[in-house]
Amino acid sequence: MPVTSVESDAEALTMTLVADFPVGPERLWAVFTDPRQLERFWGPPGWPATFDAFDFRVGGQAKYHMTSPQGERAGGAWEFTAIDEPRGFEAIDSFADENGDPIEGMPSMRMVFTFEATPDGSRLTNVSHFASADALEQVVAMGAVEGSTLAMNQLDAVLLGLREFAQGKGTQLEILDDQHVRITRLIDGPRALVWRAHVDPDLMRQWMLGPDGWRMSVSEVDVSVGGRYRIAWEPEAGTEGEGFGFDGETLLIDEPRRIVQTEHMTGTDYPSTTNDLSFYEEDGATLVTLLIEYPDATTRDMVLATGMVDGMEQSFERMERVVLA
Structure with missing residues (x-):
């Protein structure tokens, strides 16, 4: 993980994040000054950011919003106060309403981004300066330390490029905390087709099967918000095992970028999970990212x-071989 420390200092009224990366400062500069690249990591997992405006000049503003798996929105706004390419920049960071205007009564802070060369690449230092101890305490209590750490730890995939970061690594699992895991897989194919493979029942029956010897016996899918789905599998003749299935509801859809659904094992009293599935295309390949929220660590384990992860890898291999070939 690139983040090495996040510390708050009540006397200096600052919160400082430090992270190291295997690329030069110019690459870090490019990522932090391009809204399309910022969108890939600025929000923590489950709260991706969308930049609605980005006027990168002294006196200019950037406006963005983050969207939760349930469709809740949280807005932010930056006013750029200093720019020193490629060494860093400063901005006033504010909580913003639906119009991108600062929310009265919520704290603002002065953010200072510094990009420095190191023997192994570069170091990002992000210092947020607060007007009072109460403002610092309020932001920390809202989860700023945890959220900024999770967000910045997503930067590796952006800095290196998808193929360099993920190609040939198969299905990767990261345990983020007691309730969240992130699963990623690079698919060698365009996003539009990878999206269809996840929502079209006819295509799903061709690849979403796990190990050989199973077939999808039920594939009822309504991906509209509020729509229900039900999928089930059963063993083919000669394969051991009992059939099983899942059902749930679509909470959010942003075709072809993101779909969020609940997932419950049909016929059981097991608690549901929230599955946040996103797709990002670069150079003809698509990174599929599944963020799963469990009710607790016991259920997660x-x-x-x-x-499950091994079964997903077998399914993704089949997708590339059968659907995308």
């Missing part, structure tokens, strides 16, 4: 112990 029980599900992961089923071999």
